[in-house]
Amino acid sequence: MVPRREEFIQDVRRAVRHLQKPLVAADSDRVDTDDVARGLHRADHWLTPKFVEAYAPADFAELSGELQAELREAVEQFRAQAAQVPADQPPDRDQFEKGLHALTRLSGIVRRVVLDDWARAVETLIDQVERWADEFGWRTRRDMTRLIETLLGSYTLPVLQMYGDGQLYVLNPVARFVPGALGAMDLSIQPSFFLASVYRHFDGCWYANFATGPGINGTKREPLTKDSLKRAAEALRALV
Amino acid sequence: MIKRQRRMQRVADVANEYLAASSAGALLAQALAADPNYGDSHGWQQRHAHQFRRNVERTYIIRMYAEFEATLRDYWESFHGRETHPRMEQLLNRLIPDQHFPQDWIDNADDVRVYRNFLVHDAEEEPPVDMAVFTIAEAKKHLCSYIGRLDPRWQ
Numbered sequence: 001m002v003p004r005r006e007e008f009i010q011d012v013r014r015a016v017r018h019l020q021k022p023l024v025a026a027d028s029d030r031v032d033t034d035d036v037a038r039g040l041h042r043a044d045h046w047l048t049p050k051f052v053e054a055y056a057p058a059d060f061a062e063l064s065g066e067l068q069a070e071l072r073e074a075v076e077q078f079r080a081q082a083a084q085v086p087a088d089q090p091p092d093r094d095q096f097e098k099g100l101h102a103l104t105r106l107s108g109i110v111r112r113v114v115l116d117d118w119a120r121a122v123e124t125l126i127d128q129v130e131r132w133a134d135e136f137g138w139r140t141r142r143d144m145t146r147l148i149e150t151l152l153g154s155y156t157l158p159v160l161q162m163y164g165d166g167q168l169y170v171l172n173p174v175a176r177f178v179p180g181a182l183g184a185m186d187l188s189i190q191p192s193f194f195l196a197s198v199y200r201h202f203d204g205c206w207y208a209n210f211a212t213g214p215g216i217n218g219t220k221r222e223p224l225t226k227d228s229l230k231r232a233a234e235a236l237r238a239l240v
Numbered sequence: 241m242i243k244r245q246r247r248m249q250r251v252a253d254v255a256n257e258y259l260a261a262s263s264a265g266a267l268l269a270q271a272l273a274a275d276p277n278y279g280d281s282h283g284w285q286q287r288h289a290h291q292f293r294r295n296v297e298r299t300y301i302i303r304m305y306a307e308f309e310a311t312l313r314d315y316w317e318s319f320h321g322r323e324t325h326p327r328m329e330q331l332l333n334r335l336i337p338d339q340h341f342p343q344d345w346i347d348n349a350d351d352v353r354v355y356r357n358f359l360v361h362d363a364e365e366e367p368p369v370d371m372a373v374f375t376i377a378e379a380k381k382h383l384c385s386y387i388g389r390l391d392p393r394w395q
Binding site: 013017018021045077148150151158175176177178180181184186192193194195197199209211212215217218239 | 242244245319320321334337338339340342343344346347351370371372378391392393395
């Protein structure tokens with residue numbers, strides 16, 4: 001069950017994706033970009049109040065008072081613009097432009113909220129795993145990786161390389177937006193295709209999914225701890 | 241090579257076949273310029289060559305997607321051990337992906353699915369304004385990215 005706060009965030013992400021969609025492949029010879037531009041003005045898929053239905057101010061109570069107010073105002077502005085578009089016809093140019101402005105403002109605030117939270121969660125996890133790796137006697141090295149996601153755009157996060165027991169392990173962020181979680185990282189053993197999935201559940205805790213046998217049923221899920229990290233690394237080593 | 245990589249290679253091979261077909265289309269155009277009746281002795285008319293060139297990209301998008309669908313159905317059956325035959329929309333969006341699939345990669349592959357369905361069913365129409373449209377190279381990138389997240393233990 002997706003928590004209401006996350007449902008709202010995912011809805012804003014979906015609205016942004018709807019807005020960007022016709023531009024995704026504008027270099028294709030099957031698209032007349034003038035037509036796309038005209039179509040964009042008619043497209044009403046994202047300018048609808050349903051994208052902010054799940055918003056509840058209480059879900060963002062941990063934000064500063066200023067940011068909470070900014071978010072509330074942006075939601076209200078978007079809702080007001082979307083409400084002006086008749087249900088049975090597309091927005092006119094003025095409605096489109098005001099709606100676009102409202103969505104840009106709203107998605108900018110949501111981006112800031114989500115990215116701050118995600119970057120902090122990844123940093124905290126990597127700090128923790130680095131300490132565990134030190135306790136295992138593994139050598140560690142940090143690097144940075146660039147990710148690009150709908151709503152979040154382009155951003156960088158740390159990657160942790162760990163060398164221990166004769167193997168190189170890499171803990172690498174995958175995405176903030178993944179099914180059924182608030183972000184995921186890969187714990188891989190290099191060089192190989194094998195990896196364990198380390199993901200942040202809706203409760204904010206990190207879990208590790210790693211192989212313990214063949215097939216989909218040979219997968220174990222455990223809260224990420226020093227011990228389960230070691231078990232995940234051993235399971236990866238057994239695969240190579 | 242593990243099965244997942246073999247499946248990605250099959251998708252990539254379709255993209256390369258498309259390049260070969262495009263080159264063949266260009267050579268055919270030269271042959272027709274020299275002899276407009278070139279096709280008559282081979283059982284086709286000049287308009288069929290024009291249609292071939294116009295449709296070649298969509299033809300290979302459909303073929304490439306068929307490889308992708310076969311991959312997911314095989315994975316569902318042989319890795320998940322399931323005997324059901326769910327709709328592709330369900331398989332691609334909900335039944336196969338887990339937490340280690342970036343949502344954008346799922347959405348991109350699904351957009352290719354929607355575009356492929358349009359090509360199969362409404363190819364004479366213009367794509368709707370809200371539909372993402374893909375070149376072969378883009379479709380390959382999105383479908384291979386998705387396949388690349390399937391479990392490497394898949395045999």
